[in-house]
Amino acid sequence: MEGDHMHRTLRTWFLKRLDLLLHEEQRRFPPHELGRFRVLVGAAALNLALALLNMFGPEAPAHGTLFRAAGILFSAAYLSTLILVRRGAPFRIPALLLCSALSVGIVFAIHLLGNPQAPTHAVIMLAPALAVYLLGARTGLVFTGVMALNTLFLYPWAQAGFRFDRPLFENEQSEMMSFFAAVTLFSGWGLSWLHSASRAEAFAALRASESRLAEMHRSLLEVSRQAGKAEMAIGVLHNMGNVLNSITVSMGLVAERSQALRLSGVARVAELLDAHAGELGTFLTEDPRGQQIPTYLRQLSRELAQEQETLVAEVHTLGRGIEDVRAMVSVQQEHARPIGLVEEVLVPQLIDDALRLMSASFERSGIHVRTEYSQVPAVEVDRYKLLQILTNLLTNAQQALEESARPDKGITVRVEHAPEGRLHVEVADNGVGIAPEHLPRVFTQGFTTRQAGHGFGLHLSSLTAQELGGSLTCESSGKEQGATFILELPLEAQGARESRA
Numbered sequence: 001m002e003g004d005h006m007h008r009t010l011r012t013w014f015l016k017r018l019d020l021l022l023h024e025e026q027r028r029f030p031p032h033e034l035g036r037f038r039v040l041v042g043a044a045a046l047n048l049a050l051a052l053l054n055m056f057g058p059e060a061p062a063h064g065t066l067f068r069a070a071g072i073l074f075s076a077a078y079l080s081t082l083i084l085v086r087r088g089a090p091f092r093i094p095a096l097l098l099c100s101a102l103s104v105g106i107v108f109a110i111h112l113l114g115n116p117q118a119p120t121h122a123v124i125m126l127a128p129a130l131a132v133y134l135l136g137a138r139t140g141l142v143f144t145g146v147m148a149l150n151t152l153f154l155y156p157w158a159q160a161g162f163r164f165d166r167p168l169f170e171n172e173q174s175e176m177m178s179f180f181a182a183v184t185l186f187s188g189w190g191l192s193w194l195h196s197a198s199r200a201e202a203f204a205a206l207r208a209s210e211s212r213l214a215e216m217h218r219s220l221l222e223v224s225r226q227a228g229k230a231e232m233a234i235g236v237l238h239n240m241g242n243v244l245n246s247i248t249v250s251m252g253l254v255a256e257r258s259q260a261l262r263l264s265g266v267a268r269v270a271e272l273l274d275a276h277a278g279e280l281g282t283f284l285t286e287d288p289r290g291q292q293i294p295t296y297l298r299q300l301s302r303e304l305a306q307e308q309e310t311l312v313a314e315v316h317t318l319g320r321g322i323e324d325v326r327a328m329v330s331v332q333q334e335h336a337r338p339i340g341l342v343e344e345v346l347v348p349q350l351i352d353d354a355l356r357l358m359s360a361s362f363e364r365s366g367i368h369v370r371t372e373y374s375q376v377p378a379v380e381v382d383r384y385k386l387l388q389i390l391t392n393l394l395t396n397a398q399q400a401l402e403e404s405a406r407p408d409k410g411i412t413v414r415v416e417h418a419p420e421g422r423l424h425v426e427v428a429d430n431g432v433g434i435a436p437e438h439l440p441r442v443f444t445q446g447f448t449t450r451q452a453g454h455g456f457g458l459h460l461s462s463l464t465a466q467e468l469g470g471s472l473t474c475e476s477s478g479k480e481q482g483a484t485f486i487l488e489l490p491l492e493a494q495g496a497r498e499s500r501a
Contacts, residue, residue, distance in 0.1 A: 018042055023088040032203060040134060041085055044098050047105075048078035070108055077101035095134040103127040103143050107150050111158055116174055119151040120181040125188050132192035144189040148182040220445075240325060247325075250317045257307055257314075266300065269293055344378040345386060347423060347489075348415050354390040355413075358398065367401055367409045374416040379423055380492050385464050389472070392457040393427040393485050400431030400483060421491050422470070428484040434476035442474045465489075 019027050021041040029037065055071035077097055084094040106127055110118040124147050132140030156168035156178065169175040276283035276290070283290040348371070355362075355369060362369060394411070401409040411429050418424035434442060441447045443462040458472075465472040470489040476482065 021045065021082055021086060023086055025088060026085070032199075036091065036134060037085065039130075040091070040095055040098060041082060043102075043130060044078045044081040044085075044094070047098075047102060048075055048082070051075040051078060051105075067112060070105075070112075074101050074105045092135065096139075099127060099131040099135060099139075099143055102130065103146055106147070107154075110150065110155055114159075116159065116170065117177070119155045120177045124151065124181065124185065128185060128189050129192050132189060132196055137189075137193040137196055140189060140192065144185050148185045151178050151181045151185070244325065247318055247322065250314045254311055254314050254318070257311055265296065269296065341384075342380055342382055345381050345383050346378050347376065347386070347425060348373040350383065350387055351390055351413055351415065351425075354387060354394055357391065358394055362398065362411075365398060365402055365409065366407075367398060367411060370410065370412045372412065372414045372416075374414075376415055376417060376423055377491060379489055381468055381489060385468060386489070389461045389464055389487060390425075390427075392461045393487070396458060396485070397427055397429035397431065397483075400429050400433075402431075404431045404480070406430065418488055423489045423491060425487040425489070426484055427487075428482065430482040433479045433481040434474065434483050435479055439474065439476060443472065 015038065018038045018041055022037055026037050027034070051071050051074050055068055055075070078101060081094040081098045081101075084097070106123060110121075110124075128140055128144035128147055131143040153168070156174075159170075160166040160168055169178065272283075272289060272293070273280065276287070284293060285291065351371065351373075355371075397411045401411070409430070411427065414424075414426040414428070416424050438447075443458050445456070445459040447459075462472045465487060468489055470487060472488075473486045475484045475486065
């Protein structure tokens with residue numbers, strides 16, 4: 001274990017040093033692209049160090065002026081490779097420069113040494129293998145051909161003084177070694193090509209899988225979003241249904257009380273008064289029927305006053321119900337805007353809108369809502385998406401309270417500043433709470449502890465918060481301890497921050 005840890009530490013240290021030679025944008029490339037850049041700068045740096053060592057090392061005086069001049073030229077090529085990469089040049093340009101300098105350098109060193117076995121040295125495999133990895137099989141074949149041509153013809157011809165009347169090889173053994181060296185070069189190219197082709201197929205399959213996975217994720221996100229919209233609509237309709245039910249009850253009571261009014265007796269009194277209009281005083285004082293009329297009218301007046309009070313109260317209830325429905329429709333119309341439209345939104349005002357949508361439902365459930373708003377600026381956000389999150393959180397808090405047996409059901413909504421230019425919104429309830437083992441799964445799609453739930457609301461809210469550049473978290477001390485959902489949002493939209501940066 002200790003050896004593995006040391007290996008990982010050294011590997012990380014080495015890769016970080018290589019990354020210092022890369023352009024900042026190149027460091028963010030996918031792993032396979034980043035790996036090619038690391039090999040490129042690593043090979044260039046290593047060959048630059050070797051060239052400088054040969055130029056200024058202890059063996060340098062024995063090499064002569066030509067070797068020094070070549071060393072300067074190759075060092076400049078390797079250094080130029082590093083500079084091109086650091087400045088963000090297209091990958092192929094520094095890769096071609098490196099492979100060309102390396103190939104020419106190997107050929108030059110072979111001819112300078114003059115050893116008959118030099119063309120068959122293992123170092124001749126380096127340039128073709130590196131070219132295949134960095135530049136692809138076709139370009140790598142060109143470099144392989146150059147090295148094979150030098151092994152089979154150019155170097156033997158140079159050893160023969162560039163004369164065609166002399167044999168290219170001193171003996172059959174040298175000829176066979178050169179031949180097998182060339183075969184090995186092309187075999188190495190073939191193996192490198194097979195490896196590169198396999199890697200290309202693997203990456204193509206990986207990209208296809210990632211594409212399918214991304215498409216599935218988009219589809220799943222859309223399904224979750226539609227389910228969340230449906231849940232929000234169901235919540236609004238549920239609240240509106242409660243209000244309409246109250247309106248229906250009030251209308252029935254008004255109709256019943258109106259029909260029960262004792263108006264027929266008033267009509268009979270009017271008929272008696274009309275019949276005795278000429279002797280009204282005698283009728284009211286001497287006739288037994290007339291003597292009962294004042295008492296009847298006093299009693300009727302008291303009853304009508306009571307009925308009026310009852311009917312006025314019911315009419316006020318009807319008016320409040322109609323106003324609640326109008327407010328719900330108004331809020332829905334106000335926030336029914338195209339998704340993706342970013343605008344400045346006052347979050348406390350938006351929370352008040354969400355609370356108005358659910359006020360009737362909260363009242364019937366006996367839930368008291370308290371708001372604590374700090375002075376905060378407007379945020380740049382998609383109004384509809386934020387309203388959807390807030391409504392889901394309030395609905396979740398209401399459901400937790402309805403499952404609780406405590407009489408003092410309450411929801412507290414707080415809005416305040418958060419560090420690093422963010423806004424902090426809390427929705428806390430004193431309901432049934434969340435068990436510790438369930439807390440990590442609260443935002444998982446499909447997770448719910450309610451029989452009638454489907455686990456879309458909080459999952460969608462979490463995804464939507466991430467889309468807005470924020471986060472949604474949950475805290476709870478356990479069962480029957482309530483829960484607090486914390487929404488953090490940037491004050492500026494993500495696009496505005498990136499453009500300003």
